[in-house]
Structure formats: structure tokens, C-alpha cells
Amino acid sequence: MMNTSILDEFRSIVGDHGVISSPEELHTYECDGLTNFRVLPRAVLLPSSTEQVQAILRVSHREKIPFVARGSGTGLSGGALPVENGIVLSLARMNRILEVDIPNARVVVEPGVINLDVTGRVQPQEYFYAPDPSSQSVCSIGGNVAENSGGAHCLKYGFTTTHVLGLEVVLPDGSLVHLGGKTLDTPGYDLTGVFVGSEGTLGVATKIILRIVKRPECVRTLLAAFPSTNEAGAAVSGIIALGMLPAAIEMMDNLAIQAAEAAVHANYPDCGGLLLVELDGPLAEVEALMTQVDEICRSNGAWEIRVAQSEAERALVWKGRKAAFAAVGRISPNYLVQDGVIPRTALPQVMSEIERLSKKNGLRVANVFHAGDGNLHPLVLYDRRIPGQEEAALALSMKILELCIAAGGSITGEHGVGEEKKCMMSKMFAEPDLATMQRVRCAFDPMQLSNPTKVFPTPRLCGEKPGEYVPHPLESAGLAERF
Amino acid sequence: MTPTSATLESNFRAVLGADQIRPATPADTVCGVQPQLALEPSTEQQLAEALGLANESKLAVLPRGGGTKLGWGNPPSRADVILSTARLNKVIEHAWADLTATVEAGCTIKALQETLAQHGQRLALDPLWPERATIGGILSTNDSGALRLRFGALRDLIIGVTIALPDGTLARSGGKVVKNVAGYDLPKLVTGALGTVGVITRAVFRLHPLPHHTRSFTISVSSPQEAQELILTIQDSKLAHVALQSHLCQETPPSIDILFEGTEAGLDAQAARLRALCQSAKFAQSSPAVWNARQELWSHSDSQHAPVAQVGPESRRTVSLAAFSFAIAKISALPADLAHTVGLIRGTADSSHLHWKSLMYATGLGWLALEGPANNLHRALSSLRSGLEQRQGSLVLLHRPAGLPTFDAWGSPGDSLPLMKAVRSRLDPFHTLNPSRFLYGL
Incomplete structure (x- = not known):
């Protein structure tokens, strides 16, 4: 238990303005983007340097105080949910871009830097930072590293882990290590690869070396309307079978289209399955392939095909897609966002099973997919005021994840396990698998202080329920989007 | 079979059939160390059980696949059992x-x-x-x-x-x-x-x-500096090449290979654009065989696989032919450090009277073949490693010639070594697997 003298010690490290400990202020930090789990931490600390993070963790290690690192708090699985009697390390003040190295295509940042700001900085030289979670205008690189964030364009460009070459990490005992580096294949184990996506359970990243990518010569976005998601799915298979690797392939079902239309008027055709295909690369290549995509869509029953004719049109097409989660609020008082993955070929079968479950439970499910890589985001719609409906929605949402596991997929493609899905981990992995991961965790954090209650199942918490989707305030204000 | 290996064999008979266990032969030697037994499990479960048994008996296990890179890494400090994956081949x-x-x-x-x-x-x-x-x-x-x-x-x-x-x-x-x-x-x-x-x-x-069509081009340049400038220009362009490498060696001016994949129309357009970027540099379509260059570095070596250029008459005067050895190292540097790295290699090789040949990729990774007296190789490799590490790079020795004085294959992992050791000891506490072969005894 933390006493006042420890709080004073933290104050001596980060200054009075770096400590938040009054209950009313702590409420800001009681949850992340998954808002129905709430825990008040004992204190929130706002370090502004690696040395301060080290000093804090030395104290928490000595006193056995659990800690949770937090970036922008946009995570959707409760990864940044505080631990009772623990501290939260907000890295918001460590937000400097430390180095931009265009010839080597590297950028070095502190963890609090906002994803889109990296691209903003290298935009004049026509580079970009490829991982693009829809919260990219507000989410932090540190948070992206924790979650191994994806985005629509990871189909071609890869995930956060593909773009992180090195890390400076403060381990849970306060010691500092450098993993990876600006050059490739640094000697030793690829602990950078282990750390990325470890959801804050292995330590705190304080510097991140990123790889940036040159902007392609041209980008073309095609929108195709199909009678149902089955025909749209067949078109995706056709595209893959022809040997193409589009930058993104996205799909929405009718309910998701209705919601997006209601919210941002993207001018989507009213159809059963909408496909959005984006190709990028050299102009001649893209044009040749776009003709083929058009043909595949038509031969699979697309009754309307549009290619965005301007950057503004393209932006509108994406706006509708990226706003889809929040947009569902227009057609339902409450809803849950799920994040499962299936082998893409299982789509028709899993979709019809979702539809069956939806009918059986009397709950609507809107579907938004990263169709190219089989990442589903089913949105389970419900009304909390109707007794029993929330529980039914939660049960349905978990049932969908079980469908994903049964199809050979995963319980999370990009949102992370966090607090929300740790009980599903034992359905996806066998005990020896989880025990092996625990051994790795113990090498980094033998005292289990770093985000200790997340990712891995603990029986006492297994009855707890995942949460309803509540748009981030920035999202509601139209300042940010996500999917 | 020695009495020890006979006892060992009977231990492993608990999980493996007689045809899956055989005494090791000199052909199973790894870096001069000969194990006692070679095991060939047919299933993952068998492999895990055999490994578990070896671990219980505190035996050292060397996993082996095709055996093409068994010389990479440091020599094992102990070797009892070869654990082959040959039958797990589906x-x-x-x-x-x-x-x-x-x-x-x-x-x-x-x-x-x-x-x-x-x-x-x-x-x-x-x-x-x-x-x-x-x-x-x-x-x-x-x-x-x-x-x-x-x-x-x-x-x-x-x-x-x-x-x-x-x-x-x-x-x-x-x-x-x-x-x-x-x-x-x-x-x-x-x-x-x-x-x-x-x-x-x-x-x-x-x-x-698989690509529908591919096309390779080779560009001749006059110096490492020119090679670096052109590579960085290509990397900073909107070309969608899939591979880009430069050949640098003692005897001939550098050349650069670039590979494109795509549709015929796309390839034509990219070739035209590349030609424009190359300006006056000599430019020609080349055979896909240029992409075998890495493997060719090994093709003349003094072991089952190895290097390089003909040894020039001048250096032969200083040492006897029998004392010549070949080493191959993987080097990693920042992509924009190419010319500096080549300068470092050249300076080091010249001062140690070594012949050298290298293949550098646009990623900053490269392969270097060095040839000369073993003692000189040792000095040159140490000096190169130190020069590369000063600029955030690294050098890993892959092909280790016979007669090379003790030289760590890996180089320094920096301050992450204790963490790496902790990871290792959580997963392999007795150092059963490939003992001492990885860096710093990991």
C-alpha cells in the first residue's frame, strides 16, 4: 500500500506538477477506450524523461507497487486500465520527435508522440509512417508499440512491429536496456519483436526507432457494391488469387453502411456488401491492376463500381469507413465493438453463423472488416434499458470470438487482449503455450509489477465481462476516428 | 559404440525406435566437436520427449536441419546429441x-x-x-x-x-x-x-x-561514393523495386543490381524511370543470375561452402599459399553509410594484406568475404567490428576458417545482455541447447 512518503518521493522525481493524486482528477485516468472497466489508481505520474521513468520504477520496484503505462488512452481492450493501489505512468509529456533521418528512413521518437505527427514531420520529403490505426490522430506511438497496432493498410505495409527497429526500455526494476537499433539484425535475441505487442507487461518504452516509408507514386481507391458480403468476399478471393497485394481491402455490411451514411454521408451505395479496394504503387502498374479489380468485382456481381476521382472523394470514402464504429451510435443506443480474426476463406461460413446467432438472440450485428486479412470488427447492437439485453450482447460478442477460434483464427487482430479478453486466451492457447509466455514475462518482470493483471487469464477474473463501446470524446467531437 | 553412448542410446529407446537413433560419426562434427548420438524423431512429440530426456540427463543437444549453416556461431562448449529434424519434413x-x-x-x-x-x-x-x-x-x-x-x-x-x-x-x-x-x-x-x-x-x-514478370538491371558506377549516391537516390524515388544490391571489391569498380516485379506495362515504365535516374551511368538489363551473388561468395571456400576472388600475385609474395584462409562475415550498417563502410573494409583489408569482396544490400546488410593469413584475418575482423559498432553497426562471423585464432562470432548486444541471459535461463536453464554457441555464452 502506498503511503504519503512514497508519494512525496514520486513528487521529488517528477515535481508537483507531475503527480496527480486527488480522486477527482484521477477519474480522468480510470479507464481507456474500453470504458466499462474502471479502476482508480493511487496516483498518476507524468514523467518527462527516461531518467524520471527509471527513478519512478526503482521506487515502485522497491515498494512492490504495480504500475500501468499509458499513452493517449485510446486502447479498446482495457490495456491501460489502472491497477488498484497501483500507479499510472502517463507518457504524454514525453512527446518529442528526437531525430528524423531521411537518408536512412528512420525516425526516433519518445513514446508520447502522436502517430500521425510522425507522418506530419516527414510529409515534406514524401515519406509516411505506415501503421495507421483509425485513432492515429490521437493515439501515441508508445501505445501502438504496446498493442502492436494495425490499421487498414497493414495488409500491404505490415503492423507496428514491422516498423519498429529499436527500443529504449525501462525494465520493471528501473534498469535501462536498448533493444534492436537503427541498423538491422543487431546481435542477440530479437527482444524488440517480443516487446512490441506485449501490452505493457514487460516494461516501459521510452524511445522508439521507427522505419518510415516513401509515399507511392499513385493511390487509387475503388468502391464496389455487391448484393451481399458473400459476393464481396468472393471478389476478395478473386483479387488474391490473381496475385495482387492491394494496400487495403475493406468490407462493410448493410447495417454498417447505413450507420456510416447516417453519420458522415459518405455517399455509399445502399447495398448488402460494400468493398473498398485501394491499390498503390507506380502509376502504370496500378492502372493495369485496377482494370483487373474492376473486372473481378463485376464478374462477382458488383452492380455499382466507383473509383474515387479526386483526393477529396478518396478522403470521403475513407471517412465513412473509419467513422463506422462511432457511427453505429446513430442506429443503436448501445453497442459492443469486437475484434476477431479468421482465415479469410472462412468468411461466408462465419458470417452466416453470426447472422444465425444474431437472429436467435434478437440482436442486430453490424459488420466491418479488414477483408484482406480476415480481421472482423462485428458491432453488437443493444439497448441497455431492456433488461437482460446487455448480458445477451456480451454473450453474443464472446460467442463470435469462439467462432473465430473454431475457424482457426484469433481473438484479436489489433486491439489487444488487455483486460477484456484475457479469459479468452485459454480458449485460444493451451496451458503449455501460456506457461511459456509467462516464462518470458518473468525474465523481464520477475515481480510481475508491469501491468500485472492484463493479457493472461487469472481464474478469479474470468467471470468478468467485456465492455460496451463508448466513443472517445475526441471521436464524438469529430476530431478523431477509429476502427 | 562407446559404453557411454550405448547407455545413452538405451535411454532414448524409451521414446524413439532403433532406426531413429544412431552413433554419431565424424560427419556429425560441429566446429570440431563430435557428439555421441544422432537422433531423428518423426513427430513433434517425439522430438520434445527426446529433448526432455536429454535435458534431464544434462546432455548437450545440437539441433540440426539440413546442416548447411552448422558452422555459424561459436563452437559448442559441449556436444552430446544431434537432434535432427530430417523426418519432420512435411x-x-x-x-x-x-x-x-x-x-x-x-x-x-x-x-x-x-x-x-x-x-x-x-x-x-x-x-x-x-x-x-x-x-x-x-x-x-x-x-x-x-x-x-x-x-x-x-x-x-x-x-x-x-x-x-x-x-x-x-x-x-x-x-x-x-x-x-x-x-x-x-x-x-x-x-x-x-x-x-x-x-x-x-x-x-x-x-x-509469385511475380507475373520480373526484370533485373545492372548499373556500373565508378566508386563506392557514386554507388551510395545512386542507391540513396533510388531508395528516395518512387520506384517500386523489390531488391537492390551493390557489388564492391578490390579489383573492379562497383556495380549495382536492381530487381523489379510486376506487369509488363509496369516494368516498362519503371525501367524508363530508372534509366532517367541513372543519368550517365552505364545501365543494362541483366540475367536473374545476378541474385545468386550472395551464395557465390561461399563457392570457393576451404570448407563445404565458401569464397572469393582469386588471390593476387602481389600478396602471395608475403605469405605461403597454405597459410591462406577465407572468412565470411555478415555486416550491418546504416544504409547511408555504404561508402564509409566500404572505406573501412578497404582500409582494414589493405593494412592486413587481405583480399576482399563484398555484397551490400540497400537495407544496410551486407556480406563480406576476406581472404589471407589467419592471423591477419583475426586482426582485420576485430578492427572492422569495432569500426562498425562505433556507427551503430555490427559484424557477425559466419564462415570461420580453420586456424583462425579464437574470435567471437557475434559481437556485443550492449546493455541488453543481462536481459537476454534471463530469457535464456527461463527457457533453457541448463544450457542444454547449443551451449556457448550464441553470443557471450548464451
């Missing part, structure tokens, strides 16, 4: 419509690629000696070639793995889908770990389509 599933494949560790790259090609797909990787190199071996050594520029390394292609731990646990992580963030990314931990955290028994990969 492609378990090619989910071509999902662009994934599940394959056992002992399957050769060539066999995997042939299966994948039936549906126009590939593992987008160009490792050494594909006819013999196995999935487990390329993963453990993190071998990659020129295609890495576009498709990434094995760490970017592997999406799931099953490993046998020394205590006999068979553990899976990752999965069968390309996008998956559930649990720790242990496929990356075992990639490049030289078999020191567990024995890979199967892996799942994301695949890429």
Missing part, C-alpha cells in the same frame, strides 16, 4: 486462398517453394542453399537475402511457431492468421536465436504471390 497445410502455409521444421526451402508454386505463391525469401537448407535452420540463423528490402525478413513473414523446450514442453505461439496480436510474439524470439531457446518444430508463414 508441408502440413498450404492455405493458398488465405496466403498462409504451415510447415514442419525439417522441410527444405526448395520443397516448400515447389509446393507453394503450384498455386502461384511463395515464401518471399531468398535464403542460402535452398535445396538443403530447412525451415528450422533458416529461422534459427535468421537467413535472408536481397528480397528482404521489399518483403521483410523472416520476422516479418513468420506468423506462428511451435517449439520444443528443453523440459519437454511443446509450446505454440502466434497462429495461422496474418493479423494476430494475442499473446507474446514468440515466433520473433526464436527467429535468429540459433536454437538456444527451444527447437523449432513447425512454423506458419504468410505468403506472397
Whole structure:
């Protein structure tokens, strides 16, 4: 238990303005983007340097105080949910871009830097930072590293882990290590690869070396309307079978289209399955392939095909897609966002099973997919005021994840396990698998202080329920989007 | 068979058949150390159980795939048992419509690629000696070639793995889908770990389509500086090349190879654009054989695989021919440090009277063959490593010639060494697997 003298010690490290400990202020930090789990931490600390993070963790290690690192708090699985009697390390003040190295295509940042700001900085030289979670205008690189964030364009460009070459990490005992580096294949184990996506359970990243990518010569976005998601799915298979690797392939079902239309008027055709295909690369290549995509869509029953004719049109097409989660609020008082993955070929079968479950439970499910890589985001719609409906929605949402596991997929493609899905981990992995991961965790954090209650199942918490989707305030204000 | 190996054999008979156990022969020697037994389990469970038994008996186990890169790394401090994956050689599933494949560790790259090609797909990787190199071996050594520029390394292609731990646990992580963030990314931990955290028994990969058409070009330049400028210009352009390498050696001016994949129309357009970027530099379409250059570095060596250029008459005067040795190192530098790196190599080689030849990729990775007296090689390698490390790079010795004084193959992992040791000791507490072969005795 933390006493006042420890709080004073933290104050001596980060200054009075770096400590938040009054209950009313702590409420800001009681949850992340998954808002129905709430825990008040004992204190929130706002370090502004690696040395301060080290000093804090030395104290928490000595006193056995659990800690949770937090970036922008946009995570959707409760990864940044505080631990009772623990501290939260907000890295918001460590937000400097430390180095931009265009010839080597590297950028070095502190963890609090906002994803889109990296691209903003290298935009004049026509580079970009490829991982693009829809919260990219507000989410932090540190948070992206924790979650191994994806985005629509990871189909071609890869995930956060593909773009992180090195890390400076403060381990849970306060010691500092450098993993990876600006050059490739640094000697030793690829602990950078282990750390990325470890959801804050292995330590705190304080510097991140990123790889940036040159902007392609041209980008073309095609929108195709199909009678149902089955025909749209067949078109995706056709595209893959022809040997193409589009930058993104996205799909929405009718309910998701209705919601997006209601919210941002993207001018989507009213159809059963909408496909959005984006190709990028050299102009001649893209044009040749776009003709083929058009043909595949038509031969699979697309009754309307549009290619965005301007950057503004393209932006509108994406706006509708990226706003889809929040947009569902227009057609339902409450809803849950799920994040499962299936082998893409299982789509028709899993979709019809979702539809069956939806009918059986009397709950609507809107579907938004990263169709190219089989990442589903089913949105389970419900009304909390109707007794029993929330529980039914939660049960349905978990049932969908079980469908994903049964199809050979995963319980999370990009949102992370966090607090929300740790009980599903034992359905996806066998005990020896989880025990092996625990051994790795113990090498980094033998005292289990770093985000200790997340990712891995603990029986006492297994009855707890995942949460309803509540748009981030920035999202509601139209300042940010996500999917 | 010695009495010791007879006892050992009877131990392993609990999990393996008689035909799966044989006494080791000189052909099983690894870096001069000969084990007692060679085991060939046929299933993952058998492999895990055999490993567990060896671990219980405190035996040292050397995992082996095709045996093409057994010389990489430091010599083992102990070697009792060779654990071969030769019988775990199946492609378990090619989910071509999902662009994934599940394959056992002992399957050769060539066999995997042939299966994948039936549906126009590939593992987008160009490792050494594909006819013999196995999935487990390329993963453990993190071998990659020129295609890495576009498709990434094995760490970017592997999406799931099953490993046998020394205590006999068979553990899976990752999965069968390309996008998956559930649990720790242990496929990356075992990639490049030289078999020191567990024995890979199967892996799942994301695949890429085979290209419809490819075209290679070679550009001649006059100096490493010019090579660097042109490479950086190409990298900063909107060309969509998939590989870019430069040949640099003592005798001839540098040349650069570039590879494109795509449609005929796309390739024509890219070729025209490349021509414009090259300005006055000499430019010609080249044979796909230029992409064998990495493997050719080994082709004249003094062992089963090895290097390089003909030794010039001048240096022959200083030492006897018998004293000549070849070494091959993998070097890593910042991409924009190419000319500096070449300067470093040239300076070091010249002052040590060594011949050299190198192949550098636009990723900053490169392969260097050095030839000369063993003592000089040692001095040059140490000096090069130090020069590269000063600029955030590294040097890993791959081909170690006979007679080379003790030289650590790996170089420094910096302040992460204690953490690496902690990881190792959690997974392989008795250093059963490849003892002392990885860096700093890991």
C-alpha cells in the first residue's frame, strides 16, 4: 500500500506538477477506450524523461507497487486500465520527435508522440509512417508499440512491429536496456519483436526507432457494391488469387453502411456488401491492376463500381469507413465493438453463423472488416434499458470470438487482449503455450509489477465481462476516428 | 559404440525406435566437436520427449536441419546429441486462398517453394542453399537475402511457431492468421536465436504471390561514393523495386543490381524511370543470375561452402599459399553509410594484406568475404567490428576458417545482455541447447 512518503518521493522525481493524486482528477485516468472497466489508481505520474521513468520504477520496484503505462488512452481492450493501489505512468509529456533521418528512413521518437505527427514531420520529403490505426490522430506511438497496432493498410505495409527497429526500455526494476537499433539484425535475441505487442507487461518504452516509408507514386481507391458480403468476399478471393497485394481491402455490411451514411454521408451505395479496394504503387502498374479489380468485382456481381476521382472523394470514402464504429451510435443506443480474426476463406461460413446467432438472440450485428486479412470488427447492437439485453450482447460478442477460434483464427487482430479478453486466451492457447509466455514475462518482470493483471487469464477474473463501446470524446467531437 | 553412448542410446529407446537413433560419426562434427548420438524423431512429440530426456540427463543437444549453416556461431562448449529434424519434413497445410502455409521444421526451402508454386505463391525469401537448407535452420540463423528490402525478413513473414523446450514442453505461439496480436510474439524470439531457446518444430508463414514478370538491371558506377549516391537516390524515388544490391571489391569498380516485379506495362515504365535516374551511368538489363551473388561468395571456400576472388600475385609474395584462409562475415550498417563502410573494409583489408569482396544490400546488410593469413584475418575482423559498432553497426562471423585464432562470432548486444541471459535461463536453464554457441555464452 502506498503511503504519503512514497508519494512525496514520486513528487521529488517528477515535481508537483507531475503527480496527480486527488480522486477527482484521477477519474480522468480510470479507464481507456474500453470504458466499462474502471479502476482508480493511487496516483498518476507524468514523467518527462527516461531518467524520471527509471527513478519512478526503482521506487515502485522497491515498494512492490504495480504500475500501468499509458499513452493517449485510446486502447479498446482495457490495456491501460489502472491497477488498484497501483500507479499510472502517463507518457504524454514525453512527446518529442528526437531525430528524423531521411537518408536512412528512420525516425526516433519518445513514446508520447502522436502517430500521425510522425507522418506530419516527414510529409515534406514524401515519406509516411505506415501503421495507421483509425485513432492515429490521437493515439501515441508508445501505445501502438504496446498493442502492436494495425490499421487498414497493414495488409500491404505490415503492423507496428514491422516498423519498429529499436527500443529504449525501462525494465520493471528501473534498469535501462536498448533493444534492436537503427541498423538491422543487431546481435542477440530479437527482444524488440517480443516487446512490441506485449501490452505493457514487460516494461516501459521510452524511445522508439521507427522505419518510415516513401509515399507511392499513385493511390487509387475503388468502391464496389455487391448484393451481399458473400459476393464481396468472393471478389476478395478473386483479387488474391490473381496475385495482387492491394494496400487495403475493406468490407462493410448493410447495417454498417447505413450507420456510416447516417453519420458522415459518405455517399455509399445502399447495398448488402460494400468493398473498398485501394491499390498503390507506380502509376502504370496500378492502372493495369485496377482494370483487373474492376473486372473481378463485376464478374462477382458488383452492380455499382466507383473509383474515387479526386483526393477529396478518396478522403470521403475513407471517412465513412473509419467513422463506422462511432457511427453505429446513430442506429443503436448501445453497442459492443469486437475484434476477431479468421482465415479469410472462412468468411461466408462465419458470417452466416453470426447472422444465425444474431437472429436467435434478437440482436442486430453490424459488420466491418479488414477483408484482406480476415480481421472482423462485428458491432453488437443493444439497448441497455431492456433488461437482460446487455448480458445477451456480451454473450453474443464472446460467442463470435469462439467462432473465430473454431475457424482457426484469433481473438484479436489489433486491439489487444488487455483486460477484456484475457479469459479468452485459454480458449485460444493451451496451458503449455501460456506457461511459456509467462516464462518470458518473468525474465523481464520477475515481480510481475508491469501491468500485472492484463493479457493472461487469472481464474478469479474470468467471470468478468467485456465492455460496451463508448466513443472517445475526441471521436464524438469529430476530431478523431477509429476502427 | 562407446559404453557411454550405448547407455545413452538405451535411454532414448524409451521414446524413439532403433532406426531413429544412431552413433554419431565424424560427419556429425560441429566446429570440431563430435557428439555421441544422432537422433531423428518423426513427430513433434517425439522430438520434445527426446529433448526432455536429454535435458534431464544434462546432455548437450545440437539441433540440426539440413546442416548447411552448422558452422555459424561459436563452437559448442559441449556436444552430446544431434537432434535432427530430417523426418519432420512435411508441408502440413498450404492455405493458398488465405496466403498462409504451415510447415514442419525439417522441410527444405526448395520443397516448400515447389509446393507453394503450384498455386502461384511463395515464401518471399531468398535464403542460402535452398535445396538443403530447412525451415528450422533458416529461422534459427535468421537467413535472408536481397528480397528482404521489399518483403521483410523472416520476422516479418513468420506468423506462428511451435517449439520444443528443453523440459519437454511443446509450446505454440502466434497462429495461422496474418493479423494476430494475442499473446507474446514468440515466433520473433526464436527467429535468429540459433536454437538456444527451444527447437523449432513447425512454423506458419504468410505468403506472397509469385511475380507475373520480373526484370533485373545492372548499373556500373565508378566508386563506392557514386554507388551510395545512386542507391540513396533510388531508395528516395518512387520506384517500386523489390531488391537492390551493390557489388564492391578490390579489383573492379562497383556495380549495382536492381530487381523489379510486376506487369509488363509496369516494368516498362519503371525501367524508363530508372534509366532517367541513372543519368550517365552505364545501365543494362541483366540475367536473374545476378541474385545468386550472395551464395557465390561461399563457392570457393576451404570448407563445404565458401569464397572469393582469386588471390593476387602481389600478396602471395608475403605469405605461403597454405597459410591462406577465407572468412565470411555478415555486416550491418546504416544504409547511408555504404561508402564509409566500404572505406573501412578497404582500409582494414589493405593494412592486413587481405583480399576482399563484398555484397551490400540497400537495407544496410551486407556480406563480406576476406581472404589471407589467419592471423591477419583475426586482426582485420576485430578492427572492422569495432569500426562498425562505433556507427551503430555490427559484424557477425559466419564462415570461420580453420586456424583462425579464437574470435567471437557475434559481437556485443550492449546493455541488453543481462536481459537476454534471463530469457535464456527461463527457457533453457541448463544450457542444454547449443551451449556457448550464441553470443557471450548464451
